[in-house]
Amino acid sequence: MSAWPRAAELGLIGCHVCGQVCSMTDADDGALACPRCGSTLHRRKPAAYARCWALLIAAFLMYIPANILPIMRTASLGDIDDNTILSGVVELWVKGSPGLAVIVFCASIVVPMLKFLALGTLLISSRRGSNWARRQRTQLYRLVELIGYWSMLDVFVVALLTALVRFGYFSLVEPLPGVVFFGLTVVLTMFASMCFDPRLIWDGKEDSDD
Amino acid sequence: MDLSPPDATTDATAAQALLICEHCDTVHRRCPLAKGEVAECARCGAVLERCRGLGANTLLALILTALLVFAQATLWPIVTLGLNGQHVDATLWDVIHTMWTDHSQVVAVLAALTLFVFPLCKIFMLGWLLLYARSGRRAPGFRLLMVTLHRLGPWTMSEVFVLGALVSIVKAHLYFDVQPDPGIYAYAALMLLITIFAGVDLTRLWDETREEAP
Structure with a gap:
């Protein structure tokens, strides 16, 4: 037993919902309810790998049309201009403020890509039981959880501009299908990171250093 | 018939004295926290418990x-x-x-x-x-x-x-x-x-x- 005992080694379990500590044998996994909040007690989130992979792949499939299809149409005096996520960022950089362009670029491009890469890495390395950089990988998971929902930024921008720019023939903004796909990408990646269980990072091979 | 799963057994005082990290499943002994203090997991650095000042x-x-x-x-x-x-x-x-x-x-x-x-x-x-x-x-x-x-x-x-x-x-x-x-x-x-x-x-x-x- 290592210096820091884990719940399973002591025959304990922490409720995933309320944190209550209970004693439980492995045979009871998924059969008992938390005495405090009534949620079912699991050692690990059920089917974490399968659910997380499925949602992540679905999110990636949505992410392709989200980037290729335009998300917003600006029509003014008969002049029509369709913007994709990337061209919106470029426009903001050139005409508006570069600082804000960086924020939008991070929220719309960097954060979703980071989520795909990070969750993919976590899924593969945990499945192999790797003991490489466990603490850092757990921190990576916390980062994904923390910044995940900020990707909705672009969706809200399109929604607000659509509601505001209603000057008929003079100027009009319409949402295009890209924004729907992008919204779905964000929701699916959020579900994917919720399905992953960071405890899996610490299962598998014994730690060599601590 | 009662379909809800039976409750796990818990010794209330023993359970109160322990905390389990939700990110790595490490068992910690609980320490009383002062206002504004945060308890972090020694193994993975997750926040175990936060004592709000409010x-x-x-x-x-x-x-x-x-x-x-x-x-x-x-x-x-x-x-x-x-x-x-x-x-x-x-x-x-x-x-x-x-x-x-x-x-x-x-x-x-x-x-x-x-x-x-x-x-x-x-x-x-x-x-x-x-x-x-x-x-x-x-x-x-x-x-x-x-x-x-x-x-x-x-x-x-x-x-x-x-x-x-x-x-x-x-x-x-x-x-x-x-x-x-x-x-x-x-x-x-x-x-x-x-x-x-x-x-x-x-x-x-x-x-x-x-x-x-x-």
Whole structure:
């Protein structure tokens, strides 16, 4: 037993919902309810790998049309201009403020890509039981959880501009299908990171250093 | 027949003395925390427990403030755009409504849930729990509300919407006269309150309240 005992080694379990500590044998996994909040007690989130992979792949499939299809149409005096996520960022950089362009670029491009890469890495390395950089990988998971929902930024921008720019023939903004796909990408990646269980990072091979 | 799973056994005092890290399953002995202190997992660095510097009374006052500010942010227009003497303003509901009528119903539903329904539910549920927690009691429906609050987790996005409004203003400023409306100030205040509540560890309510004898 290592210096820091884990719940399973002591025959304990922490409720995933309320944190209550209970004693439980492995045979009871998924059969008992938390005495405090009534949620079912699991050692690990059920089917974490399968659910997380499925949602992540679905999110990636949505992410392709989200980037290729335009998300917003600006029509003014008969002049029509369709913007994709990337061209919106470029426009903001050139005409508006570069600082804000960086924020939008991070929220719309960097954060979703980071989520795909990070969750993919976590899924593969945990499945192999790797003991490489466990603490850092757990921190990576916390980062994904923390910044995940900020990707909705672009969706809200399109929604607000659509509601505001209603000057008929003079100027009009319409949402295009890209924004729907992008919204779905964000929701699916959020579900994917919720399905992953960071405890899996610490299962598998014994730690060599601590 | 009772289909709900049987309860796990727990020794109340022993269970109170231990904490299990939710990110790596390491078992820790619980230490009493002073105001503002945070207990972190020695193995993975996750926050185990946070002792808020704010009492239930203060939190209840903040929740009531949040309710007022939220109502204002939702009902009042956020910005007004002007072009050739024409003016258009939009409230949150206009935003949701235009997305619904403009063939983006998915976005309309997402916005309605994450910007209106879930935040409002959160405010009411927290208010209800804190109203009773002031005297160390558990509100009716305590168990269900605590589990629901946990599940709502990241699905309230008012703070993202504020940043979105900022980006929209900068974008619109290129072509239109932009005038901020009261709604945007209400949103700014709401963002401050959200930041305060982000540092509150709600799971402590389980320990700080007692079930009343039936």
